[in-house]
Amino acid sequence: MTSPSNHPANAYADGGISRNPADDTFIAAYPYQTADDVERMLDENASAFRQWRATPMAERVAAYHRLASTLRDRLETLALIITSEMGKPLVDSRAEVEKCAATLDWIAENGPGILADEPVPVDGDDQVHVSYLPIGSILGVMPWNFPLWQAIRASGPIMLSGNGFILKHAPNVMGAAYALQQAYETAGFPKGLFVNLHADNETVARVIEDPRVAAVTVTGSMRAGAAVASTAAKVLKKSLLELGGSDPFIVLADANIDLAVETAVQARFQNTGQVCLAAKRFILEKPIAAEFTRKFVEAVKALTMGDPTDPSNKLGPMARTDLRDELHSQVERTLAQGASLLLGGKKVEGPGNFYEPTVLGNVGPGMTAFDEETFGPVAAMTVADNVEHAIELANTSDYGLSGNLWTADTARAQRIARRLETGGVFINGFSASNARIPVGGVKKSGYGRELSHFGLREFTNAQAVWTKTVE
DSSP: OOOOBOSOGGGOSSEEEEEOTTTOOEEEEEEOOOHHHHHHHHHHHHHHHHHHHTSOHHHHHHHHHHHHHHHHHTHHHHHHHHHHHHOOOHHHHHHHHHHHHHHHHHHHHHHHHHHSOEEOOOSTTOEEEEEEEEOSEEEEEOOSSSTTHHHHHHHHHHHHTTOEEEEEOOGGGHHHHHHHHHHHHHTTOOTTSEEEOOOOHHHHHHHHHSTTEEEEEEESOHHHHHHHHHHHHHTTOEEEEEOOOOEEEEEOTTSOHHHHHHHHHHHHHGGGGOOTTSEEEEEEEHHHHHHHHHHHHHHHHTOOBSOTTSTTOSBOOOSOHHHHHHHHHHHHHHHHTTOEEEEOOSBOSSSSOOBOOEEEESOOTTSHHHHSOOOSSEEEEEEESSHHHHHHHHHOSSOOSOEEEEOSOHHHHHHHHTTSOSSOEEETSOOOOOTTSOBOOSGGGEEOOBSHHHHHHHTEEEEEEEEOOOO
């Protein structure tokens, strides 16, 4: 395992640097692995895969429970790493670690049944079943916004069937990446089965092409997803893409406005707005638009921002300076296109990557905050003439990850849900990942599914076995 350097921040021109986004202090530098490091890692991972594939399911399950316990034992340490590297409020970092542990326990308890041989009824005495078998080691290219959860959400379902996992994490959260690898090893998984790849894009492309890697899963931007999928396709390897979203939060005239506002604030501003599944476009039916907007702005004004280790603060900094700059550019472009500024809209002066909680009004198709994903504490308000217009606005997007729909008429809501071009719809709630349900999108939000029985089988060989008895 490559270890961090405590040298000055500029000690490595090539590699990752962890900085505390709340105060800009240097944490550690992580040099890229050398070509020899990568070759050795791939060999160790391939060997560990062969061992893990032959390990009985009961022993794999026990390892999963041990990993969950290890994460809980190290909860405070891991939470502090998350908060220091990407700025999430510490209470939320603790919740992230616990969510990882709970998901591993769910996989261990439910996965064996999902992956068991599936009988297929046929005429006659023939015996037919489908087996879900491992295919090899999967490369996971993961983002920084949930440093542990994104990695567990991918690796947990993938590895139970007997696959290996290679984590290519974001350079600014390598402390969390190495801490997770240590947790896997402490829990008794074969050494090298879950391993980190820390390298530049050219090396990552070569690893995708390497025959020791069977497939790739990516959570990230459209550009990153397209590049990885293109590389995988050239060598006929499967890919799964979760490429973010610009999720609609539709509020119809008969909705419980106060509850919808309370939920909407959480849906938009959790993790300082840096969530793929976060509500980003608030589509309000005209009769309640003014009331909802007024109450929403007042609620957002009450959010406290500051030191993420202070439990009184609900919002921390954005993870990196460049991300804050891009978000501010999106806000300024949207205002120049005719939107109104209802709240915020400025970078917070002083140390750290803080950005004021921002609400934009009169946003519509063709404006930046409507057409693009805004990955930060910015909410865009759009007024719909009626229900049909709200559905049209919701679907007017390149993205299709998830969506939210608020109405007192749940039967109507379920009919509307079938018309929304998204991978998930949350009625009178807000989008969130859960081990029991699939997560993934349509359109340019990607393809494939993680979690639930879909995720457990996503990277398996569904092998049909047809047996005839011969006298």
